[in-house]
Amino acid sequence: MKKLLSLILAGTALTLALPASAQFAKAEDAVKYRKNALFVMQQNFGRVAAMAAGKAPFDAKVAAESAAVAEFVSKLPWAGFGPGTDKGDTKAKPEIWTDKAKFDDYAKKMEAEMTKLAAAAKSGNMDNIKLAVNATGGTCKSCHDDFRAK
Numbered sequence: 458m459k460k461l462l463s464l465i466l467a468g469t470a471l472t473l474a475l476p477a478s479a480q481f482a483k484a485e486d487a488v489k490y491r492k493n494a495l496f497v498m499q500q501n502f503g504r505v506a507a508m509a510a511g512k513a514p515f516d517a518k519v520a521a522e523s524a525a526v527a528e529f530v531s532k533l534p535w536a537g538f539g540p541g542t543d544k545g546d547t548k549a550k551p552e553i554w555t556d557k558a559k560f561d562d563y564a565k566k567m568e569a570e571m572t573k574l575a576a577a578a579k580s581g582n583m584d585n586i587k588l589a590v591n592a593t594g595g596t597c598k599s600c601h602d603d604f605r606a607k
């Protein structure tokens with residue numbers, strides 16, 4: 458019984474650890490994985506940003522749900538930037554791999570701002586949502602400026 462429990466716990470730990478250490482069958486899959494994660498994040502962030510900019514009607518429930526999804530998905534793209542994934546159908550600049558510490562720092566900052574945005578959206582306060590959208594968008598932009606080819 459104890460053995461079964463430790464097996465289950467080990468299995469759970471492995472599953473939870475997967476995103477950060479995800480291995481891909483081929484580099485092309487890693488590129489697709491990170492692009493799709495960034496796309497899903499952007500679609501959800503963009504929905505909230507459109508409300509903050511007055512380009513879409515404010516729907517507090519949709520904003521809260523979208524920001525929560527964006528926050529979760531913001532943790533996923535990085536597993537797709539492993540060694541050897543700098544080639545192919547990608548705008549990722551080589552500096553991502555030569556200046557990894559800076560790239561990782563940008564990633565962490567974006568995740569942190571997404572968390573603040575999710576909290577703001579959950580509270581439903583539009584002034585806070587606007588501030589958080591701007592701060593989060595700023596972290597998207599600075600990383601794109603340095604690490605994404607035009």
Ligand code: ASC
Binds near residue numbers: 502503506601
């Ligand atoms: C988006 C998106 C970005 C950021 C950026 C904010 O919705 O796709 O890259 O916001 O434009 O400045």
